[in-house]
Amino acid sequence: MPFSQMPTRDTDSLSLWHPYTQMQDMPAPLEVVGGTGARMTLAGGETLLDATCSWWCMIHGYGHPRLVAAIQQQAAELCHVMLGGIRHRPAKELADALVRVTPEGLNHVFFSDSGSVGMEVAMKMAVQYQQQRKDRDDTRGRPRMLSLMKAYHGDTAGCMAVCDPEEGMHSLFADFLPRHHFAPAPTAGFSASREEVADDISALRACLETHQHEIAALLMEPLLQAAGGLNMYSPYYLEAARELCDEFGIVLIFDEVATGFGRTGKMFACEHANVSPDIMVLSKGLTGGYLGHAATLAQSHIFHAFDGEDANSAFMHGPTFMGNPLACRVALESLAVFEEENYLGKIAELNQLLRDTLLNFSHPAIRDIRVLGATAVIEVHDASSLAGAQAHARELGVWLRPFGRWLYTMPAYITSPQDLRQITHAMTSYFETLEH
Numbered sequence: 159m160p161f162s163q164m165p166t167r168d169t170d171s172l173s174l175w176h177p178y179t180q181m182q183d184m185p186a187p188l189e190v191v192g193g194t195g196a197r198m199t200l201a202g203g204e205t206l207l208d209a210t211c212s213w214w215c216m217i218h219g220y221g222h223p224r225l226v227a228a229i230q231q232q233a234a235e236l237c238h239v240m241l242g243g244i245r246h247r248p249a250k251e252l253a254d255a256l257v258r259v260t261p262e263g264l265n266h267v268f269f270s271d272s273g274s275v276g277m278e279v280a281m282k283m284a285v286q287y288q289q290q291r292k293d294r295d296d297t298r299g300r301p302r303m304l305s306l307m308k309a310y311h312g313d314t315a316g317c318m319a320v321c322d323p324e325e326g327m328h329s330l331f332a333d334f335l336p337r338h339h340f341a342p343a344p345t346a347g348f349s350a351s352r353e354e355v356a357d358d359i360s361a362l363r364a365c366l367e368t369h370q371h372e373i374a375a376l377l378m379e380p381l382l383q384a385a386g387g388l389n390m391y392s393p394y395y396l397e398a399a400r401e402l403c404d405e406f407g408i409v410l411i412f413d414e415v416a417t418g419f420g421r422t423g424k425m426f427a428c429e430h431a432n433v434s435p436d437i438m439v440l441s442k443g444l445t446g447g448y449l450g451h452a453a454t455l456a457q458s459h460i461f462h463a464f465d466g467e468d469a470n471s472a473f474m475h476g477p478t479f480m481g482n483p484l485a486c487r488v489a490l491e492s493l494a495v496f497e498e499e500n501y502l503g504k505i506a507e508l509n510q511l512l513r514d515t516l517l518n519f520s521h522p523a524i525r526d527i528r529v530l531g532a533t534a535v536i537e538v539h540d541a542s543s544l545a546g547a548q549a550h551a552r553e554l555g556v557w558l559r560p561f562g563r564w565l566y567t568m569p570a571y572i573t574s575p576q577d578l579r580q581i582t583h584a585m586t587s588y589f590e591t592l593e594h
């Protein structure tokens with residue numbers, strides 16, 4: 159059935175409140191009953207190729223037998239137990255595995271239930287670290303973060319306050335939120351030369367020089383500012399961020415919630431620059447998308463600043479579901495599949511195909527086309543020109559969910575070349591339906 163002819167909702171359907179959606183005129187939502195590989199199965203049996211892998215987390219696609227089995231086995235053993243004073247194998251093994259796969263120095267893992275909470279944890283850690291660190295005392299009482307324009311770090315209050323303040327989604331809450339500082343969004347692209355990145359770096363330095371005595375941490379989504387508009391930027395910027403943070407005694411936090419687990423072509427985006435942050439946050443791909451969970455990793459100098467006689471110098475945070483055994487077990491299985499089945503090789507192939515099918519495309523409505531790892535975006539001049547894109551893709555059997563001026567794909571890594579072509583065809587052929 160074409161999208162435009164889907165039945166309209168009865169009032170009963172209003173019990174379920176959908177995100178980021180004007181409920182009054184929301185088209186009838188798709189009824190998904192299952193999924194296999196890169197495809198979701200709709201009620202009625204039709205399948206739809208998911209170009210977004212469910213907000214970028216279902217990196218193995220749907221119904222992966224090993225991930226499903228891991229959850230089932232764990233469910234039979236232990237579904238949940240608190241982490242206060244108790245440990246269990248899945249949590250300990252996942253902490254060890256994350257220490258192994260993440261960049262040098264990130265030796266301590268704090269679990270929580272979602273990407274936003276993982277970021278809240280990172281920010282609290284940084285503020286308390288600055289109060290308690292023993293190597294310098296000019297960093298006490300630094301209550302602010304330095305974030306970047308175009309940043310997105312989550313929807314909880316603490317996270318909203320470090321998202322781009324001018325962007326529509328959170329500006330309503332301006333008076334409710336604490337005030338932080340923002341450096342300009344980096345402008346030099348992924349392949350820019352060192353000289354081309356110099357202006358971005360001077361702008362960052364200028365912000366740090368002005369506000370250093372207030373700033374606990376600098377935070378950024380390394381290389382790919384995702385929900386803020388898929389801005390792709392240079393590894394040299396990350397290098398410079400590391401150097402500047404060391405110079406000014408500021409904690410460097412990398413939010414790898416979207417970029418972690420291969421999205422930019424390396425396991426973690428910061429590997430493109432050979433830089434380790436002081437704190438790193440992982441979520442989305444962590445469990446292969448099968449359950450909500452997050453990990454905040456810290457270097458040892460951060461961790462040991464919480465040592466002390468005083469109970470109040472401990473880290474005062476503890477989500478009920480942190481280290482949930484089901485989530486940890488499926489995350490371990492996800493990582494095993496990722497490594498055993500050479501996902502980085504698959505991602506490189508997806509990258510090549512995205513480049514081949516998209517980078518030479520052009521249309522007057524299009525402002526820019528960018529590809530990084532298994533991520534591609536067509537940015538248009540005016541959001542209104544994407545109005546019909548989702549319905550167009552739907553008719554071609556593809557699920558796209560453009561936002562603002564960005565029509566993008568972040569496919570599951572198991573997407574076949576043929577399926578990826580179907581996705582990029584759905585993206586480009588849409589523009590051919592527009593009047594010039």
Ligand SMILES: *Cc1c(COP(=O)(O)O)cnc(C)c1O
Pocket residue numbers: 272273274275277310311312313379384385413414415416417441442
């Ligand atoms: C999705 C996202 C978050 C928030 O994660 P949730 O699990 O939705 O709370 C934070 N940071 C980045 C970079 C994200 O893409």
